[in-house]
Amino acid sequence: MTARGLTPSLLLLLLLVVVAGAGGARWRGEGTTRHLESIMRGRCAEYIARLNPDQRDKNCTALWEAFRMVLLRKDPCSVFPSDYDLFINLSRHSIPRDKSLFWENNHLLVTSYTESGRRLMPLCNVLYGRFGDFLSWCRQENGSGLDYQSCPSSEDCENNAVDSFWRRASMQYSRDSSGVIHVMLNGSEPAGAYPIKGFFADFEIPYFQKDKITRIEIWVMHDIGRPKAESCGEGSVKILEDRLRKMGFQYSCINDHPPVKLLQCVDHSTHPDCALNSKFCTRRWA
Amino acid sequence: MASHRLSSVSEEEPCCDISRKTKICLCVFFGLLIAVVIAVPVGILMWPRPHKEWKGEGTTAHFYEILLGRCYTYTQIVRPELGHKDCQKIGKAFTGAFLSKDPCSSTEQDYKPLMELTDQAVPCDKTLLWSKSSQLAHDYTRVRQAMFTLEDTLLGYMADGLRWCGDSGSSDMNYKSCPNWREDCSNNSFSVFWNTVSKRFAEDACGVVHVVLNGSISNTFDERSTFGRVEVFNLRPEKVHRLQAWVMHDIGSARSDSCSSSSINVLKRILKERSIAFSCENNYGPIRLLQCVKNPDHPSCRF
Numbered sequence: 001m002t003a004r005g006l007t008p009s010l011l012l013l014l015l016l017v018v019v020a021g022a023g024g025a026r027w028r029g030e031g032t033t034r035h036l037e038s039i040m041r042g043r044c045a046e047y048i049a050r051l052n053p054d055q056r057d058k059n060c061t062a063l064w065e066a067f068r069m070v071l072l073r074k075d076p077c078s079v080f081p082s083d084y085d086l087f088i089n090l091s092r093h094s095i096p097r098d099k100s101l102f103w104e105n106n107h108l109l110v111t112s113y114t115e116s117g118r119r120l121m122p123l124c125n126v127l128y129g130r131f132g133d134f135l136s137w138c139r140q141e142n143g144s145g146l147d148y149q150s151c152p153s154s155e156d157c158e159n160n161a162v163d164s165f166w167r168r169a170s171m172q173y174s175r176d177s178s179g180v181i182h183v184m185l186n187g188s189e190p191a192g193a194y195p196i197k198g199f200f201a202d203f204e205i206p207y208f209q210k211d212k213i214t215r216i217e218i219w220v221m222h223d224i225g226r227p228k229a230e231s232c233g234e235g236s237v238k239i240l241e242d243r244l245r246k247m248g249f250q251y252s253c254i255n256d257h258p259p260v261k262l263l264q265c266v267d268h269s270t271h272p273d274c275a276l277n278s279k280f281c282t283r284r285w286a
Numbered sequence: 287m288a289s290h291r292l293s294s295v296s297e298e299e300p301c302c303d304i305s306r307k308t309k310i311c312l313c314v315f316f317g318l319l320i321a322v323v324i325a326v327p328v329g330i331l332m333w334p335r336p337h338k339e340w341k342g343e344g345t346t347a348h349f350y351e352i353l354l355g356r357c358y359t360y361t362q363i364v365r366p367e368l369g370h371k372d373c374q375k376i377g378k379a380f381t382g383a384f385l386s387k388d389p390c391s392s393t394e395q396d397y398k399p400l401m402e403l404t405d406q407a408v409p410c411d412k413t414l415l416w417s418k419s420s421q422l423a424h425d426y427t428r429v430r431q432a433m434f435t436l437e438d439t440l441l442g443y444m445a446d447g448l449r450w451c452g453d454s455g456s457s458d459m460n461y462k463s464c465p466n467w468r469e470d471c472s473n474n475s476f477s478v479f480w481n482t483v484s485k486r487f488a489e490d491a492c493g494v495v496h497v498v499l500n501g502s503i504s505n506t507f508d509e510r511s512t513f514g515r516v517e518v519f520n521l522r523p524e525k526v527h528r529l530q531a532w533v534m535h536d537i538g539s540a541r542s543d544s545c546s547s548s549s550i551n552v553l554k555r556i557l558k559e560r561s562i563a564f565s566c567e568n569n570y571g572p573i574r575l576l577q578c579v580k581n582p583d584h585p586s587c588r589f
Binding site for chain 2: 033034035038039040041042043045046048049050056060111112113115134135258259260261262263265266267269270273274275276277
């Protein structure tokens with residue numbers, strides 16, 4: 001942010017925001033989630049007890065300790081993906097064949113669609129992904145405790161605790177995926193459905209195991225009632241398709257994969273795009 | 287008992303007509319008797335008693351950690367406006383309701399401290415009840431986040447899908463088994479909890495209340511269900527002016543109008559007696575779409 005052309009009232013507003021809101025915050029990102037340990041331990045316990053009992057032998061205390069070590073020993077801008085190696089080694093587990101789902105720019109839709117892993121198992125439904133989903137964490141710059149005020153975003157520094165975590169997790173998820181690979185992209189995203197630089201492009205595709213993958217299925221979803229920025233075979237989606245072809249993968253691309261579109265329509269049931277070809281009438285009775 | 291003589295006694299001299307050997311035996315015997323009389327009650331009190339065996343599934347593994355983690359997730363992430371709630375206190379109040387107690391004698395009173403700590407106002411017109419339609423109702427509120435099922439409130443979110451019970455003879459949770467409602471006892475800690483929270487959830491509702499019902503079963507309105515026994519009777523007529531039922535039928539089912547069924551008529555009658563209006567819709571559109579997500583190839587689910 002530059003001070004170019006700032007009027008006195010804008011300056012005052014900025015000052016107020018800094019004092020009241022940020023209050024001297026060091027970084028641009030959200031601070032550590034409160035009660036991080038309890039939340040993470042609880043999620044781990046729930047995962048092994050209920051969501052995926054095949055993993056009941058995992059040790060949640062050891063996982064937390066491995067995670068905590070990274071958190072407390074490293075400077076907030078010097079955390080690398082390999083720092084999480086121990087944590088990943090303790091938490092990794094096999095991913096059922098044909099159940100992997102990669103995505104960009106549609107976290108909530110993915111969460112709704114995958115319903116706790118029963119249909120597909122995206123990264124956030126794998127133990128190590130579950131651990132960190134929707135949470136934020138970092139150590140204080142000058143101190144050994146956690147910083148609850150703010151944490152480095154990718155704009156502050158590349159090697160921050162959260163981004164490095166997801167890079168490492170993404171690499172592992174990719175390596176352990178097999179069979180049919182699904183990819184959900186957002187064709188209404190103005191910046192492009194397939195981010196050329198992003199987790200999927202840089203930390204997932206490069207780690208696909210060619211000998212374990214049969215084919216890749218891309219779904220380009222469009223928001224109901226919003227313009228279609230890109231579709232299959234267009235723009236950044238074409239770049240992705242070219243890349244996969246060059247890598248020797250068999251792939252297919254579908255616009256608005258019906259099961260997912262049906263879900264999007266729940267919130268737009270009266271929109272013409274959501275009309276079902278239905279002979280069943282809904283009869284109102286009062 | 288032998289009387290004592292102060293004079294020295296030689297080893298061979300008998301005392302009170304009992305031989306020395308017998309005297310030793312008697313002493314040993316009484317000594318053991320005293321030891322047993324003291325040790326057995328102490329042993330009974332101190333020895334960890336095996337939990338009673340019930341017919342139902344035991345307490346969920348890692349119950350307390352899951353409970354606490356969910357409380358923090360809910361109050362810090364899902365509904366941060368409840369960030370002031372004290373999860374440690376709430377966790378302790380929850381376990382305090384059933385630990386060291388007979389799991390077949392649970393009462394609403396046991397859960398009172400917990401209820402007080404987890405009070406939560408649901409906005410009017412946003413309460414969603416359900417009966418024999420759990421998956422569908424919760425899939426719906428996952429998308430329509432402005433609406434709340436009981437399991438979308440703090441306490442429901444914490445307890446959903448978990449099982450728990452204690453034992454009057456122990457301060458531990460019973461992980462092996464817990465009372466089954468039908469085969470063991472109905473006033474068990476698990477059932478009493480859900481009856482208590484369901485009652486409050488209904489009492490707190492206001493405006494138009496919605497309910498998702500299953501039109502593909504015979505008793506669409508089941509008077510023995512929690513909805514039929516507890517919730518319907520605890521809606522407050524002065525706050526709730528209408529109950530709107532969404533009766534969902536399985537995709538591809540021949541049946542499509544359970545709003546006209548006799549069980550729904552029973553529900554209508556009960557509500558009329560309670561001065562609450564009733565309306566019913568078969569296969570409410572948005573929820574129909576949700577059903578189609580799992581059956582996308584069915585003709586009625588095609589765009």
